[in-house]
Amino acid sequence: MLTMLFNKHLMANMKRILWSLPLLPLVLAGCTATSTAEPDDSLKIVTSTQVWADIAQAVAPDATIEAIISGGDVDPHSFEPSAVDMAQVSEADIIIVGGGGYDSWLYDSLGEDDRIIHALELTDHDHEDHETHEAHEGHEDHEEHADVDNEHVWYSTEEVSEVAEDFAEKVRELDPEITVTPEVVTAKMDELHETIHALPAVKIAQTEPIADHILAHSDAVESTPAGYRATTLSEGEPTAADIAAFQDAINNGDIDVLIYNPQSASPVSTRLKELAEEKGVPVVEIYETPQNTENFLDAFTKAVDNLAAATKQV
Ligand SMILES: [Zn+2]
Ligand SMILES: [Zn+2]
Structure with a gap:
């Protein structure tokens, strides 16, 4: 299996x-067209x-x-x-x-x-x-x-x-x-x-709300500072105060794990990720769409496994 x-x-x-590869599809299409006479x-x-x-x-x-x-x-x-x-x-x-x-x-x-x-x-x-x-x-x-x-x-x-x-x-x-x-x-x-249901009750924040549907089925506590979260949910730009609140939360140990979406990275989210790394807060990368040739089912599995591993470091 x-x-x-x-x-x-x-x-x-x-x-x-x-x-x-730009040329190959044409070549391949040519092959199928000649090998089957009937319309597609x-x-x-x-x-x-x-x-x-x-x-x-x-x-x-x-x-x-x-x-x-x-x-x-x-x-x-x-x-x-x-x-x-x-x-x-x-x-x-x-x-x-x-x-x-x-x-x-x-x-x-x-x-x-x-x-x-x-x-x-x-x-x-x-x-x-x-x-x-x-x-x-x-x-x-x-x-x-x-x-x-x-x-x-x-x-x-x-x-x-x-x-x-x-x-x-x-x-x-x-x-x-x-x-x-x-x-x-x-x-x-x-x-x-x-x-996902076996994830422990740790505090998880997200630089972009990519993993809400994962966290909702776990005991993990969504701990992204409210202002920042509201802004990123509506795809807006976080204010200086939103960013400062997020940095404080990381500095004060109010966040156990940080979820970071490299695909929608901005200078703000990148700085938050770097701060988390400096403070020893585990960072889990969860992408918007699969990278290169990675299959989504594998990418989803990797995201969940990485999340489970990160919560064990807390
Ligand atoms: Zn469930
Ligand atoms: Zn997104």
Whole structure:
């Protein structure tokens, strides 16, 4: 099973490497065109970010899945799609997005569209009313924290499992011949969910609220100073007072572990990270989207494992 999983990831990664080389896709496309005479009626699956593409690929290993944002150097928060991107979206049979405004650049113009699979409500990019799905069956015990208002929903094990299952169902509906293995994703998410629930009650602060969906399922206490947190939640610039409060919290030992998102690094967040390191506060890096050829499921696992390891140093 592990080898299978590894191979799938390897294949997904290989594809990504190939796609990143400008000439190869043309060569590859040429090959497929000559080897199959019939028109291409295979399912077209498009996702907003590489995160959802990696999840979908684990569910449907043989399907061709395209992420509009596939590189780690593009910030999905401020992304604007090209006409080519939107043409790809219009031709898709299945579209996967996170929702909650995060990738509204993709779904804003589509209106009610049953091709879309999403984790959060398909709201505008207004940072309000980000409702998660109702806690689903078997997870009633989490009802009290199922309603996390944060668009980084791919770090919610339950939402990822739900998207994986919704996607598998849709693929079965559209093309029953494609093998779907949602259990690859849900088993991994269940495993991570257990590790997350075992995190101890330590004080964790974040330079960007990337890990709310992880922390909500743990005993860890979200300890980012309130002003700083409110500003970064709405993607604003923290004030001098917000920054000073954060520095004080680190200096005074009010923060046990710092979560740092290198992808949305700013001079402010970098300085906070350096201060934490000086003070011996463990720093855990959690990325917005996977780096280079890393698979999201591996990146999520690494983030949770690193978090668990950091809390043991406290
Ligand atoms: Zn939970
Ligand atoms: Zn973010």
